[in-house]
Amino acid sequence: MHPVTDAPVRVVVADDSELVVRGLQAMLSPYAHAVILVSPTRAGAPAPMRDLTLYDPASVRRTTASPRSDRLRAAGRMVAYSWDCSQALVTTELARGAAGFVGKRVPAERLVGALMRAHAGQVAVDLDGPEQDRRRARNDGWPLTKRETSVIALIAQGLTNAEIVEHTQLSINSIKSYIRGAYRRIDARTRPQAVFWALSTGSAPTLTSRARAP
Amino acid sequence: MKPIPETAQAIEEFGPFAIENENLLAELLDKAHRVQDLVPQCVGLSVASSRDAVTFTLVATAQEIALLDAIRYVAGGPCLEAVETEQILAYERADRFDEQKWQLFAQATAAASVASTLTLPIFEGERLFGSVNLYASTPTAFNGHHQAIAHIFDAWAAGAVTNADLSFTSRSIAERAPDLLRAEIDLTVASSMIAHQDNVSIDAARRQLDEAARRAGVTEAQLAQTIVELERLEDSE
Numbered sequence: 001m002h003p004v005t006d007a008p009v010r011v012v013v014a015d016d017s018e019l020v021v022r023g024l025q026a027m028l029s030p031y032a033h034a035v036i037l038v039s040p041t042r043a044g045a046p047a048p049m050r051d052l053t054l055y056d057p058a059s060v061r062r063t064t065a066s067p068r069s070d071r072l073r074a075a076g077r078m079v080a081y082s083w084d085c086s087q088a089l090v091t092t093e094l095a096r097g098a099a100g101f102v103g104k105r106v107p108a109e110r111l112v113g114a115l116m117r118a119h120a121g122q123v124a125v126d127l128d129g130p131e132q133d134r135r136r137a138r139n140d141g142w143p144l145t146k147r148e149t150s151v152i153a154l155i156a157q158g159l160t161n162a163e164i165v166e167h168t169q170l171s172i173n174s175i176k177s178y179i180r181g182a183y184r185r186i187d188a189r190t191r192p193q194a195v196f197w198a199l200s201t202g203s204a205p206t207l208t209s210r211a212r213a214p
Numbered sequence: 215m216k217p218i219p220e221t222a223q224a225i226e227e228f229g230p231f232a233i234e235n236e237n238l239l240a241e242l243l244d245k246a247h248r249v250q251d252l253v254p255q256c257v258g259l260s261v262a263s264s265r266d267a268v269t270f271t272l273v274a275t276a277q278e279i280a281l282l283d284a285i286r287y288v289a290g291g292p293c294l295e296a297v298e299t300e301q302i303l304a305y306e307r308a309d310r311f312d313e314q315k316w317q318l319f320a321q322a323t324a325a326a327s328v329a330s331t332l333t334l335p336i337f338e339g340e341r342l343f344g345s346v347n348l349y350a351s352t353p354t355a356f357n358g359h360h361q362a363i364a365h366i367f368d369a370w371a372a373g374a375v376t377n378a379d380l381s382f383t384s385r386s387i388a389e390r391a392p393d394l395l396r397a398e399i400d401l402t403v404a405s406s407m408i409a410h411q412d413n414v415s416i417d418a419a420r421r422q423l424d425e426a427a428r429r430a431g432v433t434e435a436q437l438a439q440t441i442v443e444l445e446r447l448e449d450s451e
Contacts, residue, residue: 155399156403157403157446158399158403158446160227160228160396161226161227161228161229162226162227172226176229176230179229179230180230180236183230189265190231190232190265191395192399192402195399195402195403195406196402196406196416199402199403199406199410200406
């Protein structure tokens with residue numbers, strides 16, 4: 001059962017092949033009451049109204065100078081959509097601010113569910129194909145909330161709490177609260193332990209990009 | 215009591231810590247006030263966390279110390295007596311295990327107002343979690359209070375040691391807390407970067423870092439800081 005919304009969630013697919021776009025249109029057409037695929041922008045035309053942008057991290061890296069390009073920043077809430085569901089990529093994209101991560105093997109109904117959760121402000125992660133345990137379609141596989149992931153990623157880049165406050169515009173108490181929550185979930189007791197966990201799982205974008213460079 | 219500036223900075227910049235429940239500064243202040251209720255002559259305390267590898271120190275405010283000094287002046291005391299009788303308080307090396315003479319010796323070099331100390335170990339299960347050092351302005355301030363003070367800090371009263379830190383060195387250690395915490399983060403980040411880049415273990419990466427620092431004639435912490443700053447510069451380009 002999907003959460004009820006007043007209007008369908010409008011989704012744009014960014015920078016992917018016609019095969020993927022047409023495939024998605026076919027997959028999502030039975031769920032048009034919940035999710036609709038909006039046509040991507042033609043050259044020179046204004047960007048379409050959208051709630052979410054579905055993007056493939058691999059396509060983004062091929063076509064943009066930086067994952068944080070202005071074009072993507074203008075795309076609103078982003079949900080990664082990829083064949084590669086490795087933990088390193090998932091954590092990297094979530095640390096970069098993705099609202100969710102869905103594997104391309106996930107069946108249509110679960111894709112729709114993930115998009116609706118992302119639209120509702122939750123961290124939507126669904127990585128497995130239909131043969132896996134349906135319970136893993138929820139966010140159980142990823143230990144941290146989106147905000148906790150972001151804060152831990154910033155800690156892993158060596159930022160102090162004051163620097164994280166400046167970066168996120170959150171209060172110092174909120175930052176510490178997210179850190180405590182994250183520590184509990186990843187079983188870290190100290191900052192170096194959290195740093196090591198983040199770097200080991202690829203939550204620090206700089207480390208990951210260096211490690212993945214050709 | 216209040217935290218020394220470096221303790222306040224460490225808690226603000228690098229918290230939360232393994233040693234705290236919800237709010238370390240509030241918890242330390244609460245414990246300090248409870249100690250002062252028992253031992254009004256307490257002028258400072260330091261809590262060392264083994265897991266966090268950091269020491270936090272609170273000291274009496276200038277007003278509190280002035281009040282204690284005034285009380286001591288009115289009541290008399292060893293220093294006042296020494297001044298009045300022009301007596302030199304000397305320490306003889308042969309007597310270094312004499313506790314009273316240890317106090318006199320340390321007073322010549324002690325931080326202001328410290329006349330006795332109490333050190334208690336803190337255990338978590340069977341593992342040493344840390345320790346608390348308390349400092350008082352009179353020689354016998356902690357007498358009869360070991361158990362009660364241990365209860366405040368969940369420490370082990372039977373492990374109490376007296377007058378082990380009359381020169382208040384724990385404060386000097388606490389003053390380095392922000393630098394030490396920053397250095398540890400930089401070392402972890404730099405070691406992890408090297409480990410991933412060279413496909414080696416963290417321990418091997420740490421040894422590489424140490425070797426490189428020695429060859430360059432810098433400290434491990436300085437090299438790690440440089441590596442992390444270079445990485446940040448690269449990322450921002």
